[in-house]
Amino acid sequence: xxxxxxxxxxxxxxxxxxxxxxxxxxxxxxxxxxxxxxxxxxxxxxxxxxxxxxxxxxxxxxxxxxxxxxxxxxxxxxxxxxxxxxxxxxxxxxxxxxxxxxxxxxxxxxxxxxxxxxxxxxxxxxxxxxxxxxxxxxxxxxxxxxxxxxxxxxxxxxxxxxxxxxxxxxxxxxxxxxxxxxxxxxxxxxxxxxxxxxxxxxxxxxxxxxxxxxxxxxxxxxxxxxxxxxxxxxxxxxxxxxxxxxxxxxxxxxxxxxxxxxxxxxxxxxxxxxxxxxxxxxxxxxxxxxxxxxxxxxxxxxxxxxxxxxxxxxxxxxxxxxxxxxxxxxxxxxxxx
Numbered sequence: 001x002x003x004x005x006x007x008x009x010x011x012x013x014x015x016x017x018x019x020x021x022x023x024x025x026x027x028x029x030x031x032x033x034x035x036x037x038x039x040x041x042x043x044x045x046x047x048x049x050x051x052x053x054x055x056x057x058x059x060x061x062x063x064x065x066x067x068x069x070x071x072x073x074x075x076x077x078x079x080x081x082x083x084x085x086x087x088x089x090x091x092x093x094x095x096x097x098x099x100x101x102x103x104x105x106x107x108x109x110x111x112x113x114x115x116x117x118x119x120x121x122x123x124x125x126x127x128x129x130x131x132x133x134x135x136x137x138x139x140x141x142x143x144x145x146x147x148x149x150x151x152x153x154x155x156x157x158x159x160x161x162x163x164x165x166x167x168x169x170x171x172x173x174x175x176x177x178x179x180x181x182x183x184x185x186x187x188x189x190x191x192x193x194x195x196x197x198x199x200x201x202x203x204x205x206x207x208x209x210x211x212x213x214x215x216x217x218x219x220x221x222x223x224x225x226x227x228x229x230x231x232x233x234x235x236x237x238x239x240x241x242x243x244x245x246x247x248x249x250x251x252x253x254x255x256x257x258x259x260x261x262x263x264x265x266x267x268x269x270x271x272x273x274x275x276x277x278x279x280x281x282x283x284x285x286x287x288x289x290x291x292x293x294x295x296x297x298x299x300x301x302x303x304x305x306x307x308x309x310x311x312x313x314x315x316x317x318x319x320x321x322x323x324x325x326x327x328x329x330x331x332x333x334x335x336x337x
Contacts, residue, residue: 006034006085006106010099012042013089014063016195017268020047021275022136022298023089024164025157027056029143040081042095049249050272055163067094078102087142088120096120108142129289136298158300164275166257169250175219178241182217185259186335191226192267196295197285197323199265201230207263207328211335212239219243219259221252221269261335265323266295274299281305281334285323287314303334 009030013023020043027039041057044064051060066077079102086099088109096119099107109116111123126141133151140151179185190204208218218240220227227244234242247255256262256272261279264270273280274297282304284292291314292304305326313320 004106006037008038008040008083010040010042010081010083010086011089012086012092012095014042014044014092015090017047017050018271020050021271023139024054025136026139028163031056033146040083049253053164053166055165074098075101089139089142108145132293135294158298166253166276169254171251171255172246175243179217184216186211186216187219187221187256187259187262189221189262189264189267189269190230191222192265196266197290199283199326200324201233203328205233205235207331208240209235210328210332212237221247263331266290271297274302277301279335281331283323283326285314286311287320288317305330305334
């Protein structure tokens with residue numbers, strides 16, 4: 001790359017919460033490299049609260065607000081951002097096309113997307129699917145045109161999370177009353193909107209029944225649709241509260257930040273818990289590319305569990321139900337250690 005100090009950088013990642021959080025170390029590097037640059041994050045409305053809680057980002061722009069505009073208006077809008085660099089962290093054909101039409105000078109993307117041959121003037125060759133690197137590390141490949149000569153180790157990435165600040169918000173009164181007199185607050189988030197291999201709801205219920213007599217208060221979180229899948233199965237216990245469909249994302253973020261621990265599979269709230277610094281237990285399959293080595297949350301208080309690191313079915317990248325064999329006792333052990 002020619003010597004250039006970008007003054008306005010667009011980071012484009014228009015997918016889910018966990019994916020967005022795993023770009024934050026990448027943003028920290030950009031801020032250190034270009035301390036005077038203005039960092040713009042192009043994302044989905046759903047992730048706006050997450051992005052705006054990260055102090056390294058100067059501005060959030062919603063892709064939903066632009067994707068249905070007439071093409072010429074889209075291009076003019078992108079020109080109005082006055083960006084001199086765009087980083088396509090999540091490849092998106094239409095965004096790449098608009099960025100080129102808007103004549104953003106530096107356009108960086110993976111060489112593994114054919115449309116980047118025509119839309120990006122800096123293409124980095126790396127594979128996500130077959131890599132042994134963590135997703136947050138893989139993002140750093142796109143910084144090589146800026147002179148990055150090594151991918152930081154995961155331990156170094158985990159130590160750079162102080163820029164995440166969750167604002168205090170008002171929780172529903174029934175939640176405040178439930179947690180007001182407890183020191184051990186555990187969030188169980190059983191579903192993943194189909195993004196991950198899931199531990200069965202029966203196992204979460206067994207875990208709750210194991211922990212409640214030992215002084216834990218359990219909150220079950222999820223969307224209204226997710227709650228409809230298991231709400232009738234939840235036991236009626238004084239120290240178990242169903243909050244599915246009753247919390248905004250900001251409220252969920254705050255509730256996670258003040259809780260003791262969270263247990264979930266590979267889904268957004270797991271990543272929120274990791275970056276919030278609470279005890280975070282991720283339940284995973286060892287199958288590539290969904291294994292914890294690729295998708296575990298970043299954070300200093302994160303632990304993951306699989307049933308068998310070398311499950312012969314998972315090692316062949318075939319679908320497997322070994323995650324269902326992870327025991328409630330195994331989860332309890334991680335909570336207490």
